[in-house]
Amino acid sequence: MAKEEYGDVKFFGSGGSPYARRVQIALKLNGVKYQHFEEDIRNKSELLLKYNPIHKKVPVLVHNDKPIAESLVILEYIDETWKTHPLLPLNPYHRALARFWSRFIDDKVLPAIQEAAWTVEVKKREKAIEEAIEGLRYLEKELNGKFFGGETIGMVDIAAAFIAFWLPLMEEAVGLKLLTHDKFPKLHKWSQEFCSHPVVRENLPPPSRLLGFFKARYASITASK
Amino acid sequence: MSKGEEEVKLLGAWPSPFVLRARIALNMKSVRYEFLQETFGSKSQLLLQSNPVHKKIPVLIHGDKPVCESLIIVEYIDQVWSSPPSILPSHPYDRAVARFWAAYLDEKWFPAMKSVQGAKGEEERKALMQQLEEGLALMESAYHSVSKGKPFFGGDRVGYLDIAFGCYLGWLRVIESFSGLKLLDHAKTPGLAQWAQAFCAHDAVKPVMPETDKLIEFAKVLMAKAPPK
Numbered sequence: 001m002a003k004e005e006y007g008d009v010k011f012f013g014s015g016g017s018p019y020a021r022r023v024q025i026a027l028k029l030n031g032v033k034y035q036h037f038e039e040d041i042r043n044k045s046e047l048l049l050k051y052n053p054i055h056k057k058v059p060v061l062v063h064n065d066k067p068i069a070e071s072l073v074i075l076e077y078i079d080e081t082w083k084t085h086p087l088l089p090l091n092p093y094h095r096a097l098a099r100f101w102s103r104f105i106d107d108k109v110l111p112a113i114q115e116a117a118w119t120v121e122v123k124k125r126e127k128a129i130e131e132a133i134e135g136l137r138y139l140e141k142e143l144n145g146k147f148f149g150g151e152t153i154g155m156v157d158i159a160a161a162f163i164a165f166w167l168p169l170m171e172e173a174v175g176l177k178l179l180t181h182d183k184f185p186k187l188h189k190w191s192q193e194f195c196s197h198p199v200v201r202e203n204l205p206p207p208s209r210l211l212g213f214f215k216a217r218y219a220s221i222t223a224s225k
Numbered sequence: 226m227s228k229g230e231e232e233v234k235l236l237g238a239w240p241s242p243f244v245l246r247a248r249i250a251l252n253m254k255s256v257r258y259e260f261l262q263e264t265f266g267s268k269s270q271l272l273l274q275s276n277p278v279h280k281k282i283p284v285l286i287h288g289d290k291p292v293c294e295s296l297i298i299v300e301y302i303d304q305v306w307s308s309p310p311s312i313l314p315s316h317p318y319d320r321a322v323a324r325f326w327a328a329y330l331d332e333k334w335f336p337a338m339k340s341v342q343g344a345k346g347e348e349e350r351k352a353l354m355q356q357l358e359e360g361l362a363l364m365e366s367a368y369h370s371v372s373k374g375k376p377f378f379g380g381d382r383v384g385y386l387d388i389a390f391g392c393y394l395g396w397l398r399v400i401e402s403f404s405g406l407k408l409l410d411h412a413k414t415p416g417l418a419q420w421a422q423a424f425c426a427h428d429a430v431k432p433v434m435p436e437t438d439k440l441i442e443f444a445k446v447l448m449a450k451a452p453p454k
Contacts, residue, residue, distance in 0.1 A: 054329065054363065063318070066318050068318070068321045068322075068325065069325060070324075070325055070328055072328075073321050073324045073325050073328060074321070076320070076321065076324065077317055077318070077320070077321040080317040080320065081317050092301050092304040092305050093287075093290050093292070093301070095300075095301075095304065096292045096297050096298075096300070096301045099294070099297045099300070100292075100293055100294055100297055103294060103297070104278065138278060
């Protein structure tokens with residue numbers, strides 16, 4: 001498709017943001033031509049604040065001057081608008097399941113992982129680790145193919161990108177062991193498949209920089225006890 | 226069995242705004258279903274089996290397939306029983322806007338509403354009430370831009386965002402009653418006040434919307450059972 005056929009597409013993202021990367025991956029999988037606006041979250045642009053006044057966050061997708069915010073909402077929009085690489089199954093029940101697991105990742109798994117990595121207080125950290133492991137167990141059970149989406153990457157895979165790419169780096173930075181090969185053989189294999197997918201690979205942040213960021217963050221929270 | 230013949234069950238409870246979403250959607254599509262009410266304070270085997278991850282209502286069981294999470298259930302109902310009236314807007318952008326506001330309500334606005342009764346002290350209560358008011362101001366503005374002069378967020382007919390937001394009206398009235406403050410009324414939120422009336426009077430909503438008095442009684446029972454601070 002020529003650029004004009006996509007309409008005017010603007011994407012507001014920010015390097016390390018896993019939520020922004022979701023949208024970037026989805027756009028690239030669909031071959032959408034867009035203008036990339038890289039935001040510094042400590043110094044947000046006027047445009048970003050104009051397009052997302054409620055949350056003032058990335059990612060934001062603006063299509064023909066109409067803004068959409070919230071990564072999962074954007075993924076659904078991409079799925080409905082550009083049909084090159086569908087992100088959701090057509091079957092209503094499977095569609096409901098894909099939405100369920102995507103929400104589960106955002107509401108339960110990711111917060112538990114963040115808590116497990118960045119909490120210094122021992123009891124709280126241990127509880128968070130348990131919750132994270134329980135969440136990962138559900139996902140391990142749910143994975144029954146190459147990807148959550150079957151043979152191709154779907155919305156759940158994209159939502160779970162954090163687990164495939166950000167989590168191992170966080171684990172290394174803070175000395176956490178969650179996504180181990182023996183406990184989660186399927187998830188482990190999936191994360192490698194996902195990260196090595198040609199489109200995904202090109203649209204993830206540089207690992208060394210992310211690792212450095214996590215190490216610095218960990219150093220600052222353990223220093224200020 | 227064709228989809229039209231498969232049995233439909235809804236696990237729920239009458240006071241729950243989330244269960245209400247599913248019931249309104251089923252009513253809009255004229256789907257016959259069995260409403261299985263959970264006993265307050267305990268969870269049935271069927272619930273634990275069909276929603277092992279969250280163990281929460283509502284759960285829609287269509288044939289042998291459980292569908293969980295109220296907004297996901299509404300989308301499922303709209304897709305499976307695809308003849309009119311449509312619940313989701315037809316244009317992808319309008320759908321995105323509706324989903325955005327539904328997510329805002331569930332993730333930002335409702336948690337404030339839930340916390341009001343359990344607020345520790347006047348300071349916290351005031352702050353939460355202010356959050357609710359600010360949220361309603363946002364929704365008033367959203368209503369005007371989304372409805373484009375029509376009665377509902379969905380335009381001429383009740384749609385996804387009407388259902389997502391309207392389900393909270395009963396509990397909002399309970400908070401107004403306990404606090405003695407008006408949050409959604411003709412003075413503060415004129416558009417929403419009119420919308421609320423139209424929504425509650427709608428054929429698909431009226432039979433299943435819990436009465437505020439009953440919710441108030443139920444809230445009193447809940448508060449009596451709550452552990453002392």
